[in-house]
Amino acid sequence: MNDMTPTSAERAAKLEGMGCKRKRVEDIRFTQGKGNYIDDIKLPAMLYGEFNRSPYGHARVKTIDTTKAAGVPGVVAVLTAETLKTVNLAWMPTLAGDVQMVLADGYVLFQNQEVAFVIAESREAAADGADLVEVEYEQLPVNVDPLKAMGPDAPVIREDLKGKTEGAHGKRRHYNHIFSWQAGDKATADAAFAKADVTIRELISYPRVHPCPLETCQCVAAFDKIKGELTLYGTFQAPHVIRTVGSLISKIPEHKIHVIAPDIGGGFGNKVGAYPGYICSIVASIVTGRPVKWTESRIDNLSTTAFARDFHMDMELACTKDGKLLGLRCYTIADHGAFDACANATKWPAGLFSIISGSYDIPAAHCLVDGVYTNKAPGGVAYRCSFRVTEAAYCIERAMDIMAQKLGMDPAEFRIKNLIRREQFPYTSAFGWQYDSGDYQTAMKKVMEAVNYKKLREEQKDKREAFKRGETRELMGIGVIHFTEIVGAGPSRACDILGIAMFDSAEIRIHPTGSGICRLGTKSQGQGHETTYAQIIATELGLPADNIMIEEGNTDTAPYGLGTYGSRSTPVSGAATAMACRKIKAKAQMIAAYMLEVHDDDLEWDVDRFRVRGNPERFKTMTELAWAAYHEVPAGMEPGLEAVDYYDPPNFTFPYGAYICVVDVDVDTGQVKVRRFYALDDCGTRINPMIIEGQIHGGLTEAFGIAMGQEIHYDDDGNVTTASFQDYFLPTAVETPHWETDWTEVPSPHHPIGAKGVGESPNVGGVPCFSNAVNDAFAFLGSTHIQMPHDHWRLWTAAEKLGLHG
Amino acid sequence: MAKSQITMKVNGKTVEALVESRTLLIYFLRDQLSLTGPHIGCDTSHCGACTVDLNGKSVKSCTVFAVQADGADIVTIEGIANPDGTLHALQEGFRQMHGLQCGFCTPGMITRAYRLLQENNNPSEEEIRYGISGNLCRCTGYQNIVKAIQHAAAKLSGVPFQEAAE
Numbered sequence: 001m002n003d004m005t006p007t008s009a010e011r012a013a014k015l016e017g018m019g020c021k022r023k024r025v026e027d028i029r030f031t032q033g034k035g036n037y038i039d040d041i042k043l044p045a046m047l048y049g050e051f052n053r054s055p056y057g058h059a060r061v062k063t064i065d066t067t068k069a070a071g072v073p074g075v076v077a078v079l080t081a082e083t084l085k086t087v088n089l090a091w092m093p094t095l096a097g098d099v100q101m102v103l104a105d106g107y108v109l110f111q112n113q114e115v116a117f118v119i120a121e122s123r124e125a126a127a128d129g130a131d132l133v134e135v136e137y138e139q140l141p142v143n144v145d146p147l148k149a150m151g152p153d154a155p156v157i158r159e160d161l162k163g164k165t166e167g168a169h170g171k172r173r174h175y176n177h178i179f180s181w182q183a184g185d186k187a188t189a190d191a192a193f194a195k196a197d198v199t200i201r202e203l204i205s206y207p208r209v210h211p212c213p214l215e216t217c218q219c220v221a222a223f224d225k226i227k228g229e230l231t232l233y234g235t236f237q238a239p240h241v242i243r244t245v246g247s248l249i250s251k252i253p254e255h256k257i258h259v260i261a262p263d264i265g266g267g268f269g270n271k272v273g274a275y276p277g278y279i280c281s282i283v284a285s286i287v288t289g290r291p292v293k294w295t296e297s298r299i300d301n302l303s304t305t306a307f308a309r310d311f312h313m314d315m316e317l318a319c320t321k322d323g324k325l326l327g328l329r330c331y332t333i334a335d336h337g338a339f340d341a342c343a344n345a346t347k348w349p350a351g352l353f354s355i356i357s358g359s360y361d362i363p364a365a366h367c368l369v370d371g372v373y374t375n376k377a378p379g380g381v382a383y384r385c386s387f388r389v390t391e392a393a394y395c396i397e398r399a400m401d402i403m404a405q406k407l408g409m410d411p412a413e414f415r416i417k418n419l420i421r422r423e424q425f426p427y428t429s430a431f432g433w434q435y436d437s438g439d440y441q442t443a444m445k446k447v448m449e450a451v452n453y454k455k456l457r458e459e460q461k462d463k464r465e466a467f468k469r470g471e472t473r474e475l476m477g478i479g480v481i482h483f484t485e486i487v488g489a490g491p492s493r494a495c496d497i498l499g500i501a502m503f504d505s506a507e508i509r510i511h512p513t514g515s516g517i518c519r520l521g522t523k524s525q526g527q528g529h530e531t532t533y534a535q536i537i538a539t540e541l542g543l544p545a546d547n548i549m550i551e552e553g554n555t556d557t558a559p560y561g562l563g564t565y566g567s568r569s570t571p572v573s574g575a576a577t578a579m580a581c582r583k584i585k586a587k588a589q590m591i592a593a594y595m596l597e598v599h600d601d602d603l604e605w606d607v608d609r610f611r612v613r614g615n616p617e618r619f620k621t622m623t624e625l626a627w628a629a630y631h632e633v634p635a636g637m638e639p640g641l642e643a644v645d646y647y648d649p650p651n652f653t654f655p656y657g658a659y660i661c662v663v664d665v666d667v668d669t670g671q672v673k674v675r676r677f678y679a680l681d682d683c684g685t686r687i688n689p690m691i692i693e694g695q696i697h698g699g700l701t702e703a704f705g706i707a708m709g710q711e712i713h714y715d716d717d718g719n720v721t722t723a724s725f726q727d728y729f730l731p732t733a734v735e736t737p738h739w740e741t742d743w744t745e746v747p748s749p750h751h752p753i754g755a756k757g758v759g760e761s762p763n764v765g766g767v768p769c770f771s772n773a774v775n776d777a778f779a780f781l782g783s784t785h786i787q788m789p790h791d792h793w794r795l796w797t798a799a800e801k802l803g804l805h806g
Numbered sequence: 807m808a809k810s811q812i813t814m815k816v817n818g819k820t821v822e823a824l825v826e827s828r829t830l831l832i833y834f835l836r837d838q839l840s841l842t843g844p845h846i847g848c849d850t851s852h853c854g855a856c857t858v859d860l861n862g863k864s865v866k867s868c869t870v871f872a873v874q875a876d877g878a879d880i881v882t883i884e885g886i887a888n889p890d891g892t893l894h895a896l897q898e899g900f901r902q903m904h905g906l907q908c909g910f911c912t913p914g915m916i917t918r919a920y921r922l923l924q925e926n927n928n929p930s931e932e933e934i935r936y937g938i939s940g941n942l943c944r945c946t947g948y949q950n951i952v953k954a955i956q957h958a959a960a961k962l963s964g965v966p967f968q969e970a971a972e
Contacts, residue, residue, distance in 0.1 A: 030909030033843020033883030265910025526908025697947030725852035
């Protein structure tokens with residue numbers, strides 16, 4: 001056979017499997033403007049919905065008059081909480097076990113809260129109607145400061161919870177208290193601090209920010225009264241969860257709900273939750289019998305759906321005098337806004353925050369998190385990170401610098417001394433996490449060599465002397481970090497959402513001609529799943545990636561999955577894909593044995609075929625076996641070649657990285673120039689290096705935005721002052737630094753292909769790296785911690801406080 | 807609300823329509839002409855997802871009324887490909903250099919770059935970065951977009967593309 005001519009390596013290259021920089025399948029349509037996003041959907045007789053929103057941060061709603069709104073030409077209906085009560089939907093459950101108002105029921109708790117929903121023949125008529133809803137308010141005292149939320153005189157945020165001393169996560173000790181959650185062991189941590197030579201303590205705040213994908217949250221709800229079926233198109237990172245939650249809330253049987261998530265214009269955690277816009281669109285479609293579209297404006301997006309962070313961490317580290325870490329204690333106030341609508345696994349109200357010991361071998365540790373209500377938008381989503389991991393990584397990496405400063409040690413040297421060593425893996429942290437694999441020292445040293453760290457420190461020393469002599473007004477800062485993430489939720493014993501275990505799945509069908517389709521419950525929002533899942537299949541099954549169609553975002557066709565967030569697609573669905581392939585391959589092997597008239601065990605796999613051991617000219621390719629599976633299977637074997645796999649991971653995966661950033665800060669303008677940013681990531685087995693690099697560029701850019709300029713800010717009256725791109729900093733191509741990327745590759749031992757996930761690492765590592773660089777610039781002047789964001793004004797102010805302006 | 811009759815050329819074809827005076831060009835293109843390539847990403851003319859080419863200039867079509875475009879010659883992402891149906895060098899460059907991820911900013915970004923390369927057929931990295939600063943991307947960090955535009959510039963000038971050393 002001619003087929004024998006190409007070598008194994010040549011045949012493998014043709015498959016475009018794992019490790020290949022395969023060009024993206026998605027790009028063909030996206031570069032031609034042929035993506036299919038929610039707002040592109042136009043159904044016959046479709047109506048448009050628009051909200052009337054609260055102008056106040058906290059107020060009693062005395063009356064709502066919809067007469068004028070209903071009179072606008074084109075307006076078909078107006079929904080208020082009273083209408084929703086008739087279908088028992090004025091409130092909805094949140095993913096965190098709380099309840100949330102869908103439309104203002106008696107009072108409003110944050111600015112821009114949804115008050116009424118106007119449905120009209122056009123977008124413009126809906127907007128006109130929304131403007132004419134007349135609401136009489138009585139303003140109430142506002143609190144937007146989480147640190148004051150549990151004070152004796154704090155305004156009551158949630159009147160509906162009055163007298164309830166138990167919440168979804170146990171006891172509530174104040175009317176604005178949501179939960180207390182702790183991990184680690186307080187007694188051993190306290191003992192470690194008692195015997196420590198050196199301790200540090202700092203209040204490290206991670207401001208409220210927003211995932212802010214370029215496409216906002218949107219949906220089209222189409223209820224078919226005759227069939228009693230709902231089709232819901234939406235920007236959903238987790239379509240199946242939306243179907244199940246939708247069914248539980250609406251009482252429409254789950255099999256009569258069809259959830260479709262077409263192309264999504266970025267998610268970053270913004271599109272995991274269920275929002276009032278979805279519920280109102282569904283009700284509006286049921287009421288009117290017509291499809292209803294809701295598209296969020298940017299202002300609505302930034303001010304109402306899914307903020308992130310707002311963690312205020314009182315952090316302590318304990319050390320010996322020669323720099324060995326002994327203990328960690330952290331007390332956190334978490335601002336969850338007016339409703340606890342964060343997206344965490346049920347058992348973890350503060351997410352996986354106890355990854356706060358980071359990359360370091362810390363023998364004793366304890367953390368305690370109190371969640372509180374304020375007059376701010378609900379959310380607390382995992383913005384480009386696994387649940388609350390970025391808060392933890394920011395906190396430990398800032399604290400490591402502060403401790404190094406107190407010890408008089410170099411921050412890199414202090415880290416290397418305390419990094420978990422290669423021989424300690426699998427490593428169990430003081431918080432009980434079992435880190436799967438890593439070679440932290442190698443990563444750190446590789447980065448330091450790449451940037452010539454020693455020389456940078458020498459240059460910095462010279463520049464500091466020059467600054468003291470008045471020869472320069474620039475301060476040079478070097479940020480060094482080593483981070484560890486915990487992603488891939490999750491083992492079902494540890495993770496569920498509303499009782500649904502966090503496994504994931506893949507269904508693969510190989511067609512007779514050797515091409516196929518793979519359907520998954522995850523949902524790409526730009527990660528390139530259509531490209532990369534096919535690469536896993538190409539390697540596993542020996543079929544060209546181009547011959548595999550990847551389908552996501554249709555709950556009717558895909559097996560049940562928990563969706564894409566928390567870097568879980570590759571760790572969980574990637575594993576399910578590989579395992580489904582292995583089921584198919586096992587069947588193909590039996591067919592090959594039958595066709596070649598040998599025993600199964602006499603066959604060996606070679607790239608794209610089974611061949612007879614010791615007789616490689618006798619083989620059957622996977623393409624031949626696919627054909628055979630449909631017409632000459634052995635007696636007693638079912639025809640066909642397909643498999644489903646539900647993968648429940650035995651553990652999380654722990655991607656990590658070492659980053660270095662060099663900045664120059666002008667003390668007179670507060671302006672920061674990023675001179676260099678070098679990022680080394682280890683995400684285990686690399687499926688598509690091109691896509692990995694792209695993810696890292698993007699995550700670092702989002703990190704740059706967060707560290708250097710972002711904050712969803714509220715004034716004391718509860719007005720959100722940064723709810724548009726006029727006021728909320730998104731980096732353009734001009735400010736964005738040049739990125740240098742690097743990698744090491746230590747596979748996860750428990751994952752079928754050794755992959756760990758990567759999309760979120762650069763955001764988790766990037767934020768502390770920028771912040772450490774900026775803080776390092778000021779450190780020699782006695783400054784320990786300058787809060788983010790490090791924009792010009794705040795850094796000028798920091799310089800002013802340090803007396804640098806004469 | 808009163809409607810106005812407008813005529814314009816869109817992607818080489820003459821279009822006549824009745825529009826409300828307040829209809830924005832982006833909604834006219836998307837909703838009435840079903841040209842859903844240009845997107846809406848903000849309310850304040852910052853993001854550039856709606857960028858189209860109007861009389862030889864890049865404009866944000868969310869900040870132009872459809873009636874203002876009466877008589878104009880408009881090119882959207884749907885009209886960028888070569889007349890023979892093959893991809894434009896920019897469309898190819900964005901794919902080759904991984905200049906996109908979620909694809910939402912891409913039509914605006916490519917349409918902007920299409921005009922940029924006609925204004926300057928051999929832009930430096932700095933000129934490219936400045937030239938696309940009215941277009942936001944949340945996914946790529948811009949570095950590969952810059953490379954994609956350089957890739958296209960090289961192709962259009964008939965010179966081999968050389969990636970700058972890291």
